Amino acid sequence: MTILTLQIPEDVNLFDEMVKQAKAHPKKVIIEDTSSSYTYKKFLIAVNIMSKKLEQTVGNDKRVGLYLPNVVGQVIVLFGLFKNEQTPCLLNFTMGTTNIIDCIETASLGTVITSREFVKTANLGFVVEEMEKQVKLIYLEDLAHGITTFNKIGGLIEARTSRLKKKAPGEVILFTSGTESKPKGVVLTHRNIFANIKQTFAHIEVRETDRIFNPLPLFHSFGMTVGSILPLVTNVKAYLYPSPLRYKEIPKAIEKDKSTLFVATNTFFENYAKFATKEQFQTLRIVVAGAERLQNDVRKTYQDKFGITILEGYGATETSPIISLNTHERYKAGTVGPLIPLMEAKIAKVEGVSEGGNLLLKGPNVMKGYLIHGQGFIPCGEWYNTGDIAEIDKDGFIHIIGRLKRFAKIAGEMISLNKVEELALDCFGESNFYAVCIPDKRKGEQIVMFTTKANVSARELKKFIKSKKMSMLYMPSSIEHVEEIPLLGSGKPNYWKLENLAKSKIK
Incomplete structure (x- = not known):
């Protein structure tokens, strides 16, 4: 290159x-x-x-x-x-x-x-x-x-x-x-x-x-x-x-078009896998997941069922959008890959966050600026603040720990909601868990977790967290069952709706 x-x-x-x-x-x-x-x-x-x-x-x-x-x-x-x-x-x-x-x-x-x-x-x-x-x-x-x-x-x-x-x-x-x-x-x-x-x-x-x-x-x-x-x-x-919501039809359309390059989100990939056959996906050469974290069960399904390695990438509207991307040659599972050429990154320390820091970026693909309602145009500074907590390892691969907004402050500690979801996935073997935080008079904030999985045992999760020697602050105060998770048009979970639902359920 x-x-x-x-x-x-x-x-x-x-x-x-x-x-x-x-x-x-x-x-x-x-x-x-x-x-x-x-x-x-x-x-x-x-x-x-x-x-x-x-x-x-x-x-x-x-x-x-x-x-x-x-x-x-x-x-x-x-x-x-x-x-x-x-x-x-x-x-x-x-x-x-x-x-x-x-x-x-x-x-x-x-x-x-x-x-x-x-x-x-x-x-x-x-x-x-x-x-x-x-x-x-x-x-x-x-x-x-x-x-x-x-x-x-x-x-x-x-x-x-x-x-x-x-x-x-x-x-x-x-x-x-x-x-x-x-x-x-x-x-x-x-x-x-x-x-x-x-x-x-x-x-x-x-x-x-x-x-x-x-x-x-x-x-x-x-x-x-x-x-x-x-x-x-x-x-x-x-x-x-x-x-992207026509889960049954899309694998058929990919087969008909003989498509070689396909991009979607973890949620969409999970749903396509339920209906697709290996033959329908056989022409795919580059398959990229972005917009939300690629879960291990989805990664494994594509590897086992279709022989496809999903390449996880990372982007933002503000960066036109691609920031980093795994490739078949440079790949590390669980990361969003190395930065694309001409981009620079630095990590800014965040009080209360022990792992990683706020990811700042610059490059020719970084936006001109924002239009703010009632204020007009605000130019982008030298560095674009992603609002994501990340680490960059010695090989240059970026590990996204979570959105700064997706941390709960409980009893003075910063708890990653992504980590809470990961613990539930490791415990129950499914990625259908979505954690939000809402105000709590006693502890500052509390975590409420939603799931589409029926009969989830809070006791089992508690036991699992203990076995991992993790703080019990990672244990949700409540686990709520919902029929389906609301999505944004981009395919990301609509956490804002889930937050409002949590507030209405837990008075």
């Missing part, structure tokens, strides 16, 4: 990067979804037509909201906005109405593009009604319906003569999930995203013959960067699937 020669140009426009590839490989099928398939040439024509339609309907709004499903249509709009030097703001359709309105206010949006069919299918009519009080809504169906023969000829001619334009540095805005406060806008530049793609290519071998299977929505930074932009600017085909 020629890491030292890796250089990221100062001026990057993702539309121009896509045009370079489209000129070189016009006939290659580059992006598909469940109902359409696009060669580079067809995609470029569609983007050229879309950019003109957007000029007519959106005008020169600096920022434009996208409230769309994981389909090629959304990627066409995305690149149409890149061409027009406008900033797409990707709205998370799994957020509640209040959070969506907060995002619209945070980014000062005047227009949001959505789809009637999507709103109807996803039953989002109420959210759209509330949005309409704040912004002008444009429907994809109307944009498509208004495309004339003249537009098509124009798009075709422009695709043939497309010259690269020197454009102002472009941006994309994604939003954090906003479980503790109003969602923050994360401002990523085209250079941030392009850098992250180049860093990844220098770190792990992605080939032009690879086929990416992407079930993650574009409002998820991995779904956007790796699943939707990387393919078009590097000549690697992608298949967009509308939802």
Whole structure:
């Protein structure tokens, strides 16, 4: 790997990067979804037509909201906005109405593009009604319906003569999930995203013959960067699937597409394994887990049932998103791998935390800054504070101990909620345990653990913790059974909902 020669140009426009590839490989099928398939040439024509339609309907709004499903249509709009030097703001359709309105206010949006069919299918009519009080809504169906023969000829001619334009540095805005406060806008530049793609290519071998299977929505930074932009600017085909929750259908779709690269979360992998056969996953070459800790039972299932080593990685919306990643050549189970090239890390001590410290990062993929509701743009300092407690071992592998927010302070001691979940997994042999902390008048905070496993014995867990010579502060004050664990749109457990549930159960 020629890491030292890796250089990221100062001026990057993702539309121009896509045009370079489209000129070189016009006939290659580059992006598909469940109902359409696009060669580079067809995609470029569609983007050229879309950019003109957007000029007519959106005008020169600096920022434009996208409230769309994981389909090629959304990627066409995305690149149409890149061409027009406008900033797409990707709205998370799994957020509640209040959070969506907060995002619209945070980014000062005047227009949001959505789809009637999507709103109807996803039953989002109420959210759209509330949005309409704040912004002008444009429907994809109307944009498509208004495309004339003249537009098509124009798009075709422009695709043939497309010259690269020197454009102002472009941006994309994604939003954090906003479980503790109003969602923050994360401002990523085209250079941030392009850098992250180049860093990844220098770190792990992605080939032009690879086929990416992407079930993650574009409002998820991995779904956007790796699943939707990387393919078009590097000549690697992608298949967009509308939802990661279709556990039975996804293994069939992977087999049909002959996908070689697949990314999901621990929770999703656990569910796919229940329905998938070894044959359905046999073309997969690189399988990456991110967003939450990969549990040992899931890791083992994939190894034993499918012969697949899941490569655990680590990322954040603020880093476009990839920070570190295990590879087949450099792999250490239980870690999130070494840093990708051009990234630097340091560990800052945290009072009360004995293992590791707060992970700080810098690199060309680190965001420009945040948009804060009511405050506007706040630039990112020299170091981005991840809020994660981590250790870096002598070989450069990163061990994530837990979110700083996922520590309970009990009787003056900092107790990792991740560690509580790990103890339950080791004791009962399953990873369906989710710990939260709530206020406690006597001890400061108490731990409540939720599980989908029936008849869990608190006595057995207590005995197990004792046998490990661990402090009894790791013993939850209560273990609650639930039918299913609420998830965020990214596939992470929704701990905020679980916290509220714990507060309502334990008065």
